[in-house]
Amino acid sequence: MHDWILIDIVVEWENQRVVLKFDTTAGHKELVAKNFSKLMVPRNDEWGPSDCVNETTGPVSLNDVTSRFLIEMQSGDVIELEAQSIILPDGIMVGITANK
Numbered sequence: 224m225h226d227w228i229l230i231d232i233v234v235e236w237e238n239q240r241v242v243l244k245f246d247t248t249a250g251h252k253e254l255v256a257k258n259f260s261k262l263m264v265p266r267n268d269e270w271g272p273s274d275c276v277n278e279t280t281g282p283v284s285l286n287d288v289t290s291r292f293l294i295e296m297q298s299g300d301v302i303e304l305e306a307q308s309i310i311l312p313d314g315i316m317v318g319i320t321a322n323k
Contacts, residue, residue, distance in 0.1 A: 224312070227252070227276045229296070232264060241304060243294075245276070245312065256306035260289060269299035282309045 224245070231244040241256040256262075277297045282290040285305065292309050294302040 224276045224279050224294070228274050229276065229294075230274075232262075232302075234262065241306070243302075243304075252312035254292070254312055255310040256292070256304050256308070257310070258307035259304065260307075261303065261305035263301075263303040265300045265302075267298075267300055271298060273297035282311075 227245040227247045233242040239258045241259045243254040245252045275297045277295045281292040289305050292304045
């Protein structure tokens, strides 16, 4: 996901769903989190303003119910997402929902 451009974050509060939309050299891609419990989106631009992804960490299982995914932006900000299932842009699903 390095150098992907974050173009939109959609929170569907009632559906407990978060969609992160990216522009890539291969076209638009989405990361979808279902039954999310946490979304942190700081915008401090410690390294200067940027809308590009630097690196990602995860998803990492926190317990039997929740996984965490971190997106470090090239601005130095880290977007933190916790959810029961996280569907990565390549279609891989991680989390307890993946086992059902």
